[in-house]
Amino acid sequence: MSRQAVLAELKILRDRVVGVLETAVASVDGLLVAADSEGARPEVLAALAAATLGLGKRTGYEVGMGELREVVIRCRSGYIVVYAVRQEALLVVLADEGLDVSRLHVESRPTVERLGVLLAGA
Template sequence: MTARKKLLGEWMGRFSKVAMSGPEPNAAVLAELKMLRDRVPQSTGALVASGDGLLIAHDLPAHIEPDGMAALSASHLALSYRLSATANGGGFHEVVVRGTEGHVVIYAAGWASLTVLAGPEVNVGRLHLESRPVARAIVDHLAALATKPGKDRAVHTHRKE
């Protein structure tokens, strides 16, 4: 845990009676994100978030706040699951948001999500071709963490004072 995270947890505990402690990102998940960014031209960043919006790992540009983006990704993921279930009665795999300045693509990754950011000129087919296997690999990495107590845990915990 970085000194900054520790200080934030102490301040939150002091002022809100809730303290947060979060692990460092899992090295294997972070490596997947960095490789994805290298393999997709026009990719600008990626993150993995839990279904409840907690940041697991990120490789984002400095101007994007990772925790906020993780929360937004989880919200969009939840809406997408619900929309898919309501409209088709089936599961959800991915959603593409095409904006004027780029793309945001969110992939289901087990109990988490993979969010990939890319510029407006990205080849979306290539983005999917590279990102879908990464989402599956992240599922495997997170499942492996769940079976190794005390190791790089990907689950953030909250404790009350």
Template sequence: MSAEAEVRQVRQELGRLRAHVPQLAGALVATVDGLVLAEDTAAPPGDAPPPEPESLAALTAAALSVAYQMNEAAGRGTFRELLIHGERGYVATYAAGASAVLTLLADDRLNVGRLHLEGRRCAARVGELATQALASGESARGADARTAADSRTAAAAASSRTGARPPLERRRRNLPSS
């Protein structure tokens, strides 16, 4: 399956999630590096403009980094989610596989338990699809690089085509691969 097909499926999952949880104002899937993979956002009620997906993805990556470090310092195991409650609602971020995150924007009247239930389910499905999409995208870029570059570039492209990326935890700590 192509990367575009996987991204379409990720968008469909976001649409299903918004249908199951009507108080969601938006959903975003991004890489842990802050690049948007898919988004489904609407203008919030009132005069506020809709959030910019690129800015939200970049802030998600930054918050994820801090949350991961805090979680690690507190000795709470593998990072799973981050919840922010503001005056007008919630921002919830869930790990979606090893290389993506799901960020949800929700109204204040939302049942937080329902948000977690549906958010965790969606993050698991999106994590699988995002991993496939990123692997497909890396494969395509790797093939292009191989035709234009020297043997070192070809070897690097071959390793990226495997889609083998270290888990989120190892990348965040900058540990060498085992």
């Protein structure tokens, strides 16, 4: 896996979706792979996103809604969105209040697919 290729995907997503502030990719156990981040502490973000992903997966399983696609958290100042990247990783996106969540979902799906391919080659 090329860390630079992962970072390139993160920057493309930030450029394509207005409101995206920071992004990171981590393993499901919370280890940081790469971050396009200026304010958040990437290692802490990776660990918390992994916990969020795990809780979302477990909840989806318990209520019989199938495999988790994403978890969206809305806060006073914006959004935290965590996407599952295959079974072994995640993409976390921090965005401001002006985020078009639907647009993010449309743009993130191919990004998640490409990240899965990049990480599988690791």
